Amino acid sequence: MKQLIVTLGFCLFSVLSVGQQVANSIWKEANSDYQKGDFVSAETKYQSIINQGLHSADLYYNLGNAQFKQHKLAQAIIAYRRAIRLSPSNNDYKFNLELAKLQVVDKIESIPPFFMVTWISGVKHLFGPNGWAKVAIFLFCLFSASIILSRFGNGIVLKRIGFWGSLGTFVIFCVAISISFSERSQLQDRTEAVILSPVVTIKSSPDNSGKDLFILHEGTTITVTDSLSAWYEIKVSDGNKGWIPSMNVEKI
Amino acid sequence: MKRLLLLSLFLGGIQTIWSQEVNFEASAPEVVEVGEQFRLIFTVNSHPSSFQLTSVGGFNIIAGPAQSSMSSTQIVNGQVTQSENYAFTYILESDKEGKFKIGSAQIKVNGKTFVTKPFEIEVVKNSDSPNPAQSSSSVKGNSTNSAGDLFVRVEVNKRALYLGEALEAEIKIYVRGVNIQQFENLTWPSFNGFWSQEIETPSQLVFKKENVGGRIYDVGVMKKYLLFPQQTGTIKIDPTTIDLLLAVRSNTPQSIFDDFFGGNVQTENRHILSPAVTINVKSLPENGKPVSFSGAVGLFSMQGELDRQQLKANEAATYHLKVSGTGNLKLIDTPKMVFPPDFDTYDPKITENIKTSSSGASGSKIFDYPIIPRSAGTFTIPGVELSYFNPVSGKYSTIKTAPVTVTVSPDLSGGATTSVVYGGVSKQDLKVIGKDILFIKVQPQHFTDRKFLLVESWIYYLSYVLILIISIFVWLFLRKVQKEHSDISLYRNRKANKIARRRLKMAEVALKANNNVLYFEEIHKSMLGYLADKLSIPSADLTSEKIAELLKVKMVDEQTILDVEDVITQCEFARYSPSAFIEKREMIFEKAVVLISNLEQIIR
Numbered sequence: 001m002k003q004l005i006v007t008l009g010f011c012l013f014s015v016l017s018v019g020q021q022v023a024n025s026i027w028k029e030a031n032s033d034y035q036k037g038d039f040v041s042a043e044t045k046y047q048s049i050i051n052q053g054l055h056s057a058d059l060y061y062n063l064g065n066a067q068f069k070q071h072k073l074a075q076a077i078i079a080y081r082r083a084i085r086l087s088p089s090n091n092d093y094k095f096n097l098e099l100a101k102l103q104v105v106d107k108i109e110s111i112p113p114f115f116m117v118t119w120i121s122g123v124k125h126l127f128g129p130n131g132w133a134k135v136a137i138f139l140f141c142l143f144s145a146s147i148i149l150s151r152f153g154n155g156i157v158l159k160r161i162g163f164w165g166s167l168g169t170f171v172i173f174c175v176a177i178s179i180s181f182s183e184r185s186q187l188q189d190r191t192e193a194v195i196l197s198p199v200v201t202i203k204s205s206p207d208n209s210g211k212d213l214f215i216l217h218e219g220t221t222i223t224v225t226d227s228l229s230a231w232y233e234i235k236v237s238d239g240n241k242g243w244i245p246s247m248n249v250e251k252i
Numbered sequence: 253m254k255r256l257l258l259l260s261l262f263l264g265g266i267q268t269i270w271s272q273e274v275n276f277e278a279s280a281p282e283v284v285e286v287g288e289q290f291r292l293i294f295t296v297n298s299h300p301s302s303f304q305l306t307s308v309g310g311f312n313i314i315a316g317p318a319q320s321s322m323s324s325t326q327i328v329n330g331q332v333t334q335s336e337n338y339a340f341t342y343i344l345e346s347d348k349e350g351k352f353k354i355g356s357a358q359i360k361v362n363g364k365t366f367v368t369k370p371f372e373i374e375v376v377k378n379s380d381s382p383n384p385a386q387s388s389s390s391v392k393g394n395s396t397n398s399a400g401d402l403f404v405r406v407e408v409n410k411r412a413l414y415l416g417e418a419l420e421a422e423i424k425i426y427v428r429g430v431n432i433q434q435f436e437n438l439t440w441p442s443f444n445g446f447w448s449q450e451i452e453t454p455s456q457l458v459f460k461k462e463n464v465g466g467r468i469y470d471v472g473v474m475k476k477y478l479l480f481p482q483q484t485g486t487i488k489i490d491p492t493t494i495d496l497l498l499a500v501r502s503n504t505p506q507s508i509f510d511d512f513f514g515g516n517v518q519t520e521n522r523h524i525l526s527p528a529v530t531i532n533v534k535s536l537p538e539n540g541k542p543v544s545f546s547g548a549v550g551l552f553s554m555q556g557e558l559d560r561q562q563l564k565a566n567e568a569a570t571y572h573l574k575v576s577g578t579g580n581l582k583l584i585d586t587p588k589m590v591f592p593p594d595f596d597t598y599d600p601k602i603t604e605n606i607k608t609s610s611s612g613a614s615g616s617k618i619f620d621y622p623i624i625p626r627s628a629g630t631f632t633i634p635g636v637e638l639s640y641f642n643p644v645s646g647k648y649s650t651i652k653t654a655p656v657t658v659t660v661s662p663d664l665s666g667g668a669t670t671s672v673v674y675g676g677v678s679k680q681d682l683k684v685i686g687k688d689i690l691f692i693k694v695q696p697q698h699f700t701d702r703k704f705l706l707v708e709s710w711i712y713y714l715s716y717v718l719i720l721i722i723s724i725f726v727w728l729f730l731r732k733v734q735k736e737h738s739d740i741s742l743y744r745n746r747k748a749n750k751i752a753r754r755r756l757k758m759a760e761v762a763l764k765a766n767n768n769v770l771y772f773e774e775i776h777k778s779m780l781g782y783l784a785d786k787l788s789i790p791s792a793d794l795t796s797e798k799i800a801e802l803l804k805v806k807m808v809d810e811q812t813i814l815d816v817e818d819v820i821t822q823c824e825f826a827r828y829s830p831s832a833f834i835e836k837r838e839m840i841f842e843k844a845v846v847l848i849s850n851l852e853q854i855i856r
Binding site for chain 2 (some may be wrong): 024053069070131134151201212
């Protein structure tokens, strides 16, 4: 059994590692292009790694930097947000994102969320979805061990530790696995999007003849709440809603 | 050589304008009396090579054609302007009443032929005795009629018109046979209900002859107005009042020059009043009135254009909207332009170029909208609509400018310079100065599959299953170990009584053989073995203290424990000195048997 797992793991690793080596050489070239100030070439190289189906938080971060240097504000914000999604606790990513956001024209008064929401999202962003999955599997190991301890523990104290430990680890395990799933669903139907066009008019209906409600500028982050053919219904963080042609935005 | 050069320079400096247009026209009074002599003059501003007049109708030519010429040269800043005038004068007279036609005249200038239009002269009955002096176009005095004839009128070219349509009003003074010395008090109508605009008239009164009811008057236009009615219904134009002084001669003067020497002239005050004029103003038809109509009446055209098709963000441009035509141009509202939302727009600058003439107000009104696009992109400035009422056709028309597409390229300075000027575009720019994004990460990366998610891969769930299987194996193993352990104790427990009884039987055999040592040893063994099995004590720990302790745990009463200890102790002693316990041997045996059967019941 163990041999099978090892073989499987090894196969997977070797398949991935071929792609890894190629990607890492492109990565080095792109980084040196960036250092020379050739941001256009650096961007295309970073993008080519992503097009291979590979990614990493740092890759998105570097891509964002190359785009920011070319004044591609909206794309840079999207790349930073993707980097943060993979590695939510990195402060460098957050710093550059905040700096890019300063150049966004729209200043939207966002309604401050309830402190519990901030706290929960803080906990959620301790790890990425895969990180939480790993935490869950670790907790599951602990849980099984505690159950065994509670049954076969030598002496009443060990048995008690086993019992309460199994209860506690089970609860945390459930939390971890549900966070992992919720992050996955967020990843699959991504609702947050960034405005790409320099300026775009938000309509009252999914139709060009709709009444103009307000305008948004490049780089503003919005939430997509609905979609109809080539239109998205969006919500701005100050609560305003309206319709926008979907080609003007990109989901994060 | 030098002189020649200077001369040529000098000659070059004198440039004569030859490209002047040839102007050939005829002039004559419109109305004359029978027997009156008048002049018919043809003038041309260039040297003619031939002159020919086709006909003079029913008029008699008294003199002419007399040719005269006049030339003038003007030098202004080295620019020489030459003008020439040639005139052909006829003196004509008619002895019949009626209208007579003067035929066209023909001249040739530089080989080209110019022709005047034929025109008519009306000849009316002579009201007074013919006076050759009347041919002069000045105010005339008449020897016989001291009262004379004098009145003032407001003449309009339309009596019925639409709201907002232009109307021309002339205030004319009609003079016949009196001499006006001085105007004293002039009151012009206030034109209530109209928006009035004065049309320039010569400051000096120019009199013309006009036939009113068969009499020739000298008519002077005192004021000319262009009126735009502002309300519907019947509007009355107030009368004009004029106070003037007339020169009245009591005696017949010998000649007109007597006036200059102040002959027997008296002055007379006169107050004249024009008859009121009523105008009927029709309201504009409601039928088919466009939504965008805001009161423009006339005939207009409109053009809109942007001064540049390509511009950068944060760069100013101007949208020109030009409305031209005839009508109440001055009253046209500023059209409401709708620019793309991200354009900064300012109030338009309005330039009017309107000529007010007797044909109406015509010209153009230019609206200049300054705009500043704030973002890059391709924008379309939609057309703007203007609706007007055409009084000639009696219908509404709507004109629209074409939409203008403009491409705005991005502002590479990032709007940093302009945003300071206009303020409020970028919210925290000052904070950003001197800050830059952090540098890229360069360490080698462990790339992962972009779509790979642990919670979605079967390996993840397989690992759960593996953990579960491993746990179950561990569980089963531990349980087996525990079971084996507990089976041994149970066996010993169950077999304890049997073993004990077998030992006791062997003790009985030893008793019959009279082997006392063996006998006590067997009892001792049976007792200890039984307890060790029952209490699962390994033989190494087998002491009477341990046995007492465990029996206490098993809730065995004090007396039994003491008895057990007593039996074990006596047996141990008897093994080494059996003779001292010979008489007790039956009793110990009995006691052991009773204890074992008792314990068998207590310990399960």
